[in-house]
Amino acid sequence: MICVTGVSKHFRNETAIDYKDIAFDDGKTYMLLGASGCGKSTLLNMIAGILSPESGVIEINGENMTTKSQKQKDKFRIEKIGYIFQDFKLIPEMTVMDNINILRLEGVDTSSADEILERLNILDKKNKKVKHLSGGERQRVAIARAIVKKPEIILADEPTGNLNFAIGEEVIKALVEISKGKTLIAVTHDERLSKYFDYVIDMNEMTGGRRDV
Numbered sequence: 001m002i003c004v005t006g007v008s009k010h011f012r013n014e015t016a017i018d019y020k021d022i023a024f025d026d027g028k029t030y031m032l033l034g035a036s037g038c039g040k041s042t043l044l045n046m047i048a049g050i051l052s053p054e055s056g057v058i059e060i061n062g063e064n065m066t067t068k069s070q071k072q073k074d075k076f077r078i079e080k081i082g083y084i085f086q087d088f089k090l091i092p093e094m095t096v097m098d099n100i101n102i103l104r105l106e107g108v109d110t111s112s113a114d115e116i117l118e119r120l121n122i123l124d125k126k127n128k129k130v131k132h133l134s135g136g137e138r139q140r141v142a143i144a145r146a147i148v149k150k151p152e153i154i155l156a157d158e159p160t161g162n163l164n165f166a167i168g169e170e171v172i173k174a175l176v177e178i179s180k181g182k183t184l185i186a187v188t189h190d191e192r193l194s195k196y197f198d199y200v201i202d203m204n205e206m207t208g209g210r211r212d213v
């Protein structure tokens, strides 16, 4: 379970976001909705241990993420969290397979890559350079790379951001399908996709509001 309790985040004394308390149950899928700038990516970054809150506690399976050192947080993220970033963070000049095999540098066993690419319907693209793929295909590669390390938790920041609805819907269906049994937290602006998730969380209601300080 992921528990967000009493969390607030300040950026260089310009913006402060106060989050209401949220708990994410193991093995469930959550869709996060909310206006641009309400703090969705910031929440995912705090759960992943990339950012730290100024106050409050983020607990994952009883472990307090907030008191860990950055090195411990990085280790936890590498081992337990699959993060699909808003901008993919793929290397365009490298092939699909090389973008996945790069995880070996972090000690990840990538032997399940073919099976995962197959499930995402892009196995035939495995030796293509990412720069030659379509937006939906790139998104699937980013999903495959996050899943290949068999994380307990999958964080996806606008996985359908640049895709048209039909392709975005296919990507979400594939993401939810491949996340079965894991905790999935996905940010998306499109309410039509809510039917694929166990829960929808409206972040406009979950942040006590952004205030300029």
Ligand SMILES: Nc1ncnc2c1ncn2[C@@H]1O[C@H](COP(=O)(O)OP(=O)(O)OP(=O)(O)O)[C@@H](O)[C@H]1O
Residues within 6 Å of the ligand: 011, 012, 014, 015, 034, 035, 036, 037, 038, 039, 040, 041, 042, 043, 210
């Ligand atoms: N590194 C930063 N420095 C200063 N302010 C930041 C930083 N990152 C985020 N913010 C501010 O914090 C607020 C929340 O940002 P965040 O990226 O979490 O929003 P979001 O809900 O993901 O928005 P979007 O839907 O546009 O991606 C915004 O007002 C943003 O300007």
Ligand SMILES: [Mg+2]
Residues within 6 Å of the ligand: 040, 041, 042, 086, 157
């Ligand atoms: Mg964002």
